[in-house]
Amino acid sequence: MYMSRRKPFRVSIAWVFVLPSLMGMAVFFFIPGVGTLVYALTNNRGDFVFLANFANLVGDMAFRLGATNSLRFIAVSVPLNMLISFILASLLQNLTQKKLLSVFFMLPMIIPSGSVVFFWNVLFADNGAINSLLFRAGMSTVPWLASDWAFYVVVLVFLQRNIGFNMVLFLSGYQFIPKDYYEMAKMEGAGAFATLRRVTLIYMMPTMFIVFMMSIINSFRIFREIYLLYGQYPHRSVYMLQHFMNNQFLFANMQRLSVTATAISAVTVVLVWGIFTGQRKMSDNF
Amino acid sequence: MRKKRLSYNARLLVIIGVVIVNMLPIVFIVSNSFMSVTEAAARYTAMVTPHSAFGVISGSMHYMDMTFLPTLITASGWRHILFGEPAHLRFMWNSIILVVPIVLGQLLIAPLAAYGFERAKARHKDKLFFAYIIIMLLPMQALLVPHFIAANFLGISDGYFAVILPAVVAPFGVFLIRQQMKGFDNGLIEAAKIDGASELTVFWRIVLPNIKPALFALAVLAFAEAWNIVDQAVIFIRNEFALPMSVYLSTDLTGNIGVVFALSTLFMIPALIVFIYGQDDLSEGIIYSGRKQ
Numbered sequence: 001m002y003m004s005r006r007k008p009f010r011v012s013i014a015w016v017f018v019l020p021s022l023m024g025m026a027v028f029f030f031i032p033g034v035g036t037l038v039y040a041l042t043n044n045r046g047d048f049v050f051l052a053n054f055a056n057l058v059g060d061m062a063f064r065l066g067a068t069n070s071l072r073f074i075a076v077s078v079p080l081n082m083l084i085s086f087i088l089a090s091l092l093q094n095l096t097q098k099k100l101l102s103v104f105f106m107l108p109m110i111i112p113s114g115s116v117v118f119f120w121n122v123l124f125a126d127n128g129a130i131n132s133l134l135f136r137a138g139m140s141t142v143p144w145l146a147s148d149w150a151f152y153v154v155v156l157v158f159l160q161r162n163i164g165f166n167m168v169l170f171l172s173g174y175q176f177i178p179k180d181y182y183e184m185a186k187m188e189g190a191g192a193f194a195t196l197r198r199v200t201l202i203y204m205m206p207t208m209f210i211v212f213m214m215s216i217i218n219s220f221r222i223f224r225e226i227y228l229l230y231g232q233y234p235h236r237s238v239y240m241l242q243h244f245m246n247n248q249f250l251f252a253n254m255q256r257l258s259v260t261a262t263a264i265s266a267v268t269v270v271l272v273w274g275i276f277t278g279q280r281k282m283s284d285n286f
Numbered sequence: 287m288r289k290k291r292l293s294y295n296a297r298l299l300v301i302i303g304v305v306i307v308n309m310l311p312i313v314f315i316v317s318n319s320f321m322s323v324t325e326a327a328a329r330y331t332a333m334v335t336p337h338s339a340f341g342v343i344s345g346s347m348h349y350m351d352m353t354f355l356p357t358l359i360t361a362s363g364w365r366h367i368l369f370g371e372p373a374h375l376r377f378m379w380n381s382i383i384l385v386v387p388i389v390l391g392q393l394l395i396a397p398l399a400a401y402g403f404e405r406a407k408a409r410h411k412d413k414l415f416f417a418y419i420i421i422m423l424l425p426m427q428a429l430l431v432p433h434f435i436a437a438n439f440l441g442i443s444d445g446y447f448a449v450i451l452p453a454v455v456a457p458f459g460v461f462l463i464r465q466q467m468k469g470f471d472n473g474l475i476e477a478a479k480i481d482g483a484s485e486l487t488v489f490w491r492i493v494l495p496n497i498k499p500a501l502f503a504l505a506v507l508a509f510a511e512a513w514n515i516v517d518q519a520v521i522f523i524r525n526e527f528a529l530p531m532s533v534y535l536s537t538d539l540t541g542n543i544g545v546v547f548a549l550s551t552l553f554m555i556p557a558l559i560v561f562i563y564g565q566d567d568l569s570e571g572i573i574y575s576g577r578k579q
Binding site for chain 2: 017019022024029036094105111112115117126128131160168220224257260261264265268269
């Protein structure tokens with residue numbers, strides 16, 4: 001009887017494959033993550049103070065400004081981003097040129113932000129192209145980057161970079177909706193709106209959640225563009241949580257840094273958990 | 287039928303319009319890179335200079351004269367960065383030495399770990415993988431704190447290693463590859479094992495060739511991400527001559543308008559090449575990472 005020379009695959013061998021990754025994760029994420037938590041919960045002398053540091057943090061005006069702006073940015077840019085990319089995907093999904101066009105849609109995501117930052121500068125600077133038009137038309141110019149308009153400029157920069165990527169995600173979501181359902185809806189005389197609500201949106205739910213999550217993750221990355229546009233000192237309407245943290249890095253204020261990082265992580269985890277359970281509930285209902 | 291045709295064309299038109307508007311920043315930078323250095327200085331400076339004196343002026347402010355088509359198409363900006371002042375290229379090189387180890391390291395570590403996670407039968411592997419996913423979703427700025435602690439502990443807090451090492455082991459790659467491995471036919475692996483193939487052989491000969499699209503997608507995404515690195519670089523790289531181009535392009539805007547366009551375009555090219563080479567796999571990879579299991 002033939003006997004394999006090798007032993008059957010054992011658990012330990014699979015973990016050897018995981019080991020390099022696990023070691024890296026332990027060194028740069030897990031272990032210092034615990035360190036971050038310890039910093040966040042103790043004072044300078046190392047005494048355990050539980051949430052006192054968080055209370056201090058919330059009292060910090062700069063933190064409040066950053067947190068408010070970050071939340072406001074998410075609240076404005078994420079829904080806009082999802083709406084626009086969904087509409088675009090709906091328009092594009094039946095076209096035969098779908099594939100070629102989605103390549104162009106993906107391009108802005110690939111182009112490094114630094115490469116196009118000068119475009120936004122030329123457009124929105126005090127002496128920029130838009131103000132030039134306004135000036136020549138005899139209207140008063142607007143300090144786009146140095147007023148509350150800055151927030152909307154940054155939203156625009158975010159949309160330009162992200163709608164394409166999300167559109168491609170929605171496009172792939174359309175692929176998973178069986179075409180018969182549309183035929184059926186048509187036969188039963190459902191209008192465009194009813195079809196959207198009863199067929200597309202329902203089958204799009206899983207994709208919707210993924211896009212929602214990706215949009216939130218990507219909205220955190222807007223710091224990059226703001227940093228490139230403004231450097232260390234942005235206008236106060238686009239002073240994000242990340243700017244607050246960057247300032248703490250300059251002073252290597254470990255306590256503040258750790259408290260903020262812990263707070264951001266906690267909020268993110270709660271949010272993700274909320275999204276996942278929300279999604280499970282929704283898909284159970286359908 | 288006629289109405290249908292019309293709405294088809296209308297949709298196509300709308301989409302093409304959006305594509306064009308969405309591409310404007312890229313088109314602007316690329317086309318202006320073929321502008322002469324003096325023309326660029328005349329068009330895009332804020333001060334009234336002999337060159338810009340004929341533009342639209344209010345007080346001492348010169349309004350920019352934006353164009354998508356240079357009056358004179360030359361390669362003078364390109365000549366300037368390639369031969370005139372190649373010092374700029376140093377930052378391109380900085381970007382390259384940051385990105386190459388990150389992408390290669392990810393390609394080495396992520397597929398191994400993904401395969402290990404798929405094959406492992408331990409009870410707690412799902413919990414561990416969940417920790418990977420949570421970390422993947424956290425904003426970079428929150429992760430920089432643990433990185434900072436680790437880098438200080440290892441004595442690498444100023445320099446490339448503090449940027450490269452955490453990026454190499456970032457969990458996104460493991461997630462992406464594992465998503466695609468889930469669709470893999472286990473019968474194939476079992477068959478190979480019955481024939482006496484070792485786990486490493488199975489991985490190398492059977493699994494890897496079958497997940498090539500995911501590997502390419504990972505390479506493209508890891509490249510795009512690392513090529514665009516800003517947050518980590520401004521924290522960990524304190525020597526300003528060691529900064530990658532992604533940061534340098536924002537610091538050098540005012541003084542050197544003539545070369546910014548060519549430099550920006552040059553900086554796009556590697557990203558474009560990688561994208562064009564991997565775009566088929568990229569959309570597939572995105573779809574896989576987006577599909578719920």
